Amino acid sequence: xxxxxxxGDYAHGRTLTTGTILDHEGQVVTLRRVIDExxxxxxxxxxxxxxxxxxEMSLATTYVLADQGDPRFVPLPVFPSRMFRHxxxxxxxxxxxxxxxxxxxxGVVRYGMTAAVWARSLLADGYGIxxxxxxxxxxxxxxxxxxxxxxxIVEGRAALESMLEEGNLDVLFSVHEPAAFREGRLHRLFPxxxxxxxxxFDRTGLYPIMHTMLVRRELAGEHPWLPALLQGAxxxxxxxxxxxxxxxxVSSLPLPFExxxxxxxxxxxxxxxxxxxxxxxxxxLTDFGKHMHAQGLTSRPLSPEQVFGGG
Numbered sequence: 001x002x003x004x005x006x007x008g009d010y011a012h013g014r015t016l017t018t019g020t021i022l023d024h025e026g027q028v029v030t031l032r033r034v035i036d037e038x039x040x041x042x043x044x045x046x047x048x049x050x051x052x053x054x055x056e057m058s059l060a061t062t063y064v065l066a067d068q069g070d071p072r073f074v075p076l077p078v079f080p081s082r083m084f085r086h087x088x089x090x091x092x093x094x095x096x097x098x099x100x101x102x103x104x105x106x107g108v109v110r111y112g113m114t115a116a117v118w119a120r121s122l123l124a125d126g127y128g129i130x131x132x133x134x135x136x137x138x139x140x141x142x143x144x145x146x147x148x149x150x151x152x153i154v155e156g157r158a159a160l161e162s163m164l165e166e167g168n169l170d171v172l173f174s175v176h177e178p179a180a181f182r183e184g185r186l187h188r189l190f191p192x193x194x195x196x197x198x199x200x201f202d203r204t205g206l207y208p209i210m211h212t213m214l215v216r217r218e219l220a221g222e223h224p225w226l227p228a229l230l231q232g233a234x235x236x237x238x239x240x241x242x243x244x245x246x247x248x249x250v251s252s253l254p255l256p257f258e259x260x261x262x263x264x265x266x267x268x269x270x271x272x273x274x275x276x277x278x279x280x281x282x283x284x285l286t287d288f289g290k291h292m293h294a295q296g297l298t299s300r301p302l303s304p305e306q307v308f309g310g311g
Contacts, residue, residue: 146296
């Protein structure tokens with residue numbers, strides 16, 4: 001059996017190449033790897049039929065599909081992308097503080113993208129600012145829209161950046177650095193975003209999950225052993241990447257102090273700094289489900305088991 005695996009170009013997926021063979025009691029699975037930008041993978045995976053057998057997907061979309069009872073996929077509790085998002089808030093006024101955002105105008109490309117869900121969660125939990133306390137402009141609609149939130153739709157990310165520069169927005173949330181920031185015309189809401197991220201992690205213990213993996217349900221139904229085989233292969237690819245990155249013999253990345261930094265992270269998080277599976281991620285998945293509902297994106301706060309089953 002040959003399966004198409006669509007996954008971003010991650011260090012923790014580099015050993016899973018086209019031609020990789022997985023074996024389950026003599027049943028051989030050969031992978032055909034598709035590497036692309038995750039946003040491109042997500043868009044293609046949403047097509048009917050999905051062109052991939054196994055695909056990376058945004059966590060927010062995965063929760064929405066579970067909430068809607070979409071039958072196409074079986075989610076795996078495998079998380080190829082995790083990121084704090086304090087660095088993604090941009091402002092014109094360098095004196096603006098997070099606690100000042102109530103009543104302000106904020107722009108984001110897609111209201112329901114995972115990064116924006118986490119961004120609103122940190123405003124709600126840290127500063128008591130709910131989504132309905134701000135006026136939202138978006139650059140692209142999604143197939144799922146929030147309930148109870150009015151959205152002003154404009155034409156793309158460039159339009160949002162222009163609106164901020166022209167004073168028609170107070171804040172821009174963008175996972176891409178705006179050119180105006182690089183040129184000094186915009187500022188970060190959290191200037192020392194690394195310290196803010198560490199403070200939130202120390203306070204909550206939450207390391208935000210961005211993406212997960214989906215398997216076509218038809219395949220999982222025909223081969224019930226397949227999800228566990230794939231999860232095991234992705235676990236081993238991650239373990240191999242950590243061994244490679246922490247190898248003190250050579251430099252794995254073109255960055256200084258990489259080994260000192262890697263060991264600090266390992267000591268801080270203990271054991272596996274990037275765990276897969278439900279149980280080691282229960283707190284962060286439960287928190288995400290709570291905020292998806294609070295932000296009008298799901299009909300109820302989904303538990304990890306309601307999204308990922310018992311895996």
